Amino acid sequence: MSATASRMRRRRSLADIAQPIVTVLALVLLLGVPFWLVISTAGKSQAEALNPNLAPPSQWQLFENLAQVFTEGRMALAFGGSLLVMIPAVFGVLILGSMAAWVLARRSSRGLAVVYALAISGIVLPPAVVTIVLLLRQLGLAGTPVGMIGVYMGMYLSTVIFFVTGFVRTIPQELEEAARVDGAGPVKVFVRIILPLLMPVLATATILICLYIWNDVFYALFAVGGRLDTLPLNLFQVASAGLYLQNWHLIFAYIILMSLPLLLVFAFAQRKIISGVTSGAVK
Known part of the structure; x- marks a missing residue:
């Protein structure tokens, strides 16, 4: 009985260790990969971004692309x-x-x-x-x-x-x-x-x-x-025409700039939501 109980405890400890690792890996795959695809493509030149992939750019030009999108993209x-x-x-x-x-x-x-x-x-x-x-x-x-x-x-x-x-x-x-x-x-x-x-x-x-x-x-x-x-x-x-025609690096740069305001709002509002729900529960 003691050997069986020991094996069950080891299995439980392995499951407790594996569960957070699997969760983190799943989050990295579901969130990290698309996020990296957007960032890496936005930081490439037009030739490198013609076929979007997960490869990093040979030379980062993320801020240049963001500036071009903001000034020329209305x-x-x-x-x-x-x-x-x-x-x-x-x-x-x-x-x-x-x-x-x-x-x-x-x-x-x-x-x-x-x-x-x-x-x-x-x-x-x-x-x-x-x-x-x-x-x-x-x-x-x-x-x-x-x-x-x-x-x-x-x-x-x-x-x-x-x-x-x-x-x-x-x-x-x-x-x-x-x-x-x-x-x-x-x-x-x-x-x-x-x-x-x-x-x-x-x-x-x-x-x-x-x-x-x-x-x-x-x-x-x-x-x-x-x-x-x-x-x-x-x-x-x-x-579909003009500045962004086949320019995937500019399209992804536009997506980054378009998403930033909501990301900032969510980052600040998340604490208020949690604190509001907690204070309401205490009351």
Whole structure:
């Protein structure tokens, strides 16, 4: 029995050692290889990057390629277009979605259950692109930032409602009742009581929606294509002609510059999300 127990302990110790090693290797393969492909290709010359591979460049020229992309690729104008669309869309969908989720979480009826099901159905039902384009034309919003903001708000309102509704149900209703006893109206209760408690889940939803909007080219192409430049739309347009034609080193350099703002936002917001969730759990 002692020999069998000793063998089982050795097997468990080997498994405990092998598990983190396998996990690290899997992360390196899944994340490190694509990341290295982007960096190495962006640092090559045009001739070396003609057939992208994992080989390092013979002479690094990453910063030169980044500078060329930024100055000649109209990135500043496209960056402004992305912010012009993303910031109002994210702000609007968070406010409207959290208010709707608060009402749906606090009131229970068959009618509101149907409304909630319809509200979150947008997560699984794809938007009808042709209908969106025709509707924007009828409203006179085709090719305008306002139309694109409305499209994004309609697309991602379901995501916010789904995230926030479950979180609101964990907030004690006694907090709202105490505020109403003190004379607070619905708007004041939402702004003073509910909204501050929603910050952790809203931060998570913000990162997801920013990621979707920042990298979107499909809907932007149909809604504002040719009239407003965003970063992915600008990359799509210039990658097929002009400066980036067959210049994979410049395309990958553009991808790096386009990804940096979201990477920085995620790096700073991640701590806030974790601290917010932890403080909420302690309370």
